[in-house]
Amino acid sequence: MKLLRVQLACELRVLARNGEQLLLILGIPMLLLSFFGNVDILPTGDQSSINFLLPGIIALAIMSTAMVSLGIATGFERSYLVLKRLGATPLGVPRLVLAKALSVLLVEIVQVILLVGLAFLFGADLDALNVAKLILAIALGTLAFSGIGLSLAGRLRGEVNLAAQNALYLVLLLVGGIIFPLQDLPSWLQWVGRITPSGALTDVMRDVFSATATYGASSLVILLGWAIVAQLSAFKLFRWN
């Protein structure tokens, strides 16, 4: 336990000192929620902007932390030989992986608290919130996105990985129905968006917060599929050195 605690503290310290990562995992989601939640420019139908946005923004926050932040940090740690050096200490791979997983989980808890709190301040209706489903959605989303992030981080050079993670983040943000409803996209893009992990997680989150999932249980199945495939991919592709 002591070694895990030491490494977890180190992971959180490194994250707290990284301004770009903080902007990505907290700044951008909060900014998007604050801005689009308070201007009536989105085609959100019967829902208020803030009620429509909150599930997608939480999905975005999970993607930011589990895929981009974890992927970029791990990629650079691999490039800087930090993982190699830690590999020669008594820490061991399982504790290192667990420390990273816990740091992601802690950040996600903070993100959810801040985003839900912010949405509540902006008048979001949280009566239909299903906490058990929220935990399941976060778990599956984290598995899916961390698998994708680590697959890229485990094979690409630090700088290339950085660019790839950011590009993927942008694509998944745009086609995942996070800001705009998927139904308002061209039909072929709706299908693409629906089967992306961001699209599936956003739809599951809509079910969690307001029981308004567009595609019902199929999104949960797609997300589960991503979680399994991405983790297998990370296991296969990741290289420590």
Next chain:
Amino acid sequence: MNTSASDGLSVSQLVIKYGEVTAVDHISFTAKPGRVTVILGPNGAGKTSTIEACEGFLSPTSGTIQVLGLNPFLQRKQLNRLMGIMLQDGGIYPSARVGELVQQYCALYGNGVDANALVARVGLQDVATTTYRRLSGGEKQRLSLALALAALPKIIFLDEPTSGIDVNGRDLVRSIIRELRDAGCCVIVATHELDEAERIADDVLVFHRGNVVASGTLHELRSGREEIRFRSHSLIDVHSLSTTLGYTVEQTRQSEFTIAGTSDSRVIVQLTDWAKANNVDIGDIGAGSQRLDDVFRRLTAEPTT
């Protein structure tokens, strides 16, 4: 001194291949505890591959390695508690602060090493709150050494430990290496710096093209090869001088010459007489065993085409 494999490092018939390329070709050697073993070799000689295999980072193609009696690849977990390593470069996150990082490693090893005392021991107390990216090259090396020392190691692998370090820093690193040796630690140093090797080595291994081409104590490698060295800025016909002296004269570097196979004072007298007769200026005459860099150059010389 009697030693067993469990005391230090034992490598037997080690082969490391990368695809079709053989980086290390059936090498065998031992390194004893309480001694500093320096591994020398030009780039691509197989030093890094061998050390990485000994550290457990690399699985050998064939052969056996015993580090403190443990298989470094299969018994890594046990070995990590006993082994200190210093990478040549990197291994540290740029935003990590010196003091925090040493504290982290001391806590990971859990040997009761005082982090503040360790920071002071490597002379980094004034930069304890500085991030790694802001350290000078020498400070980075000393921090890397501190992380290796946090293990209270029974065996330590140091890759270019004095690279980029100033004179005072080098003295400090040398004194730490001596302390480790005197405490019974098996110290393995890989370096390109022959002067440094000459100062710290008890035993030397010379790697070349994936083989160990020489091994022994520093004295053994240098002895039996007497030479006279001198400097001259004049144009010297080395063939003519060789004939006159009866020993082979070679120009080893710009303005540097050696007379191989003797350190006899009568040959020195012959040399000075020849120089006077031919109006050639010579100076810095010295005689004795071959220097390590000459030994190294001889052992790793590529055939001229």
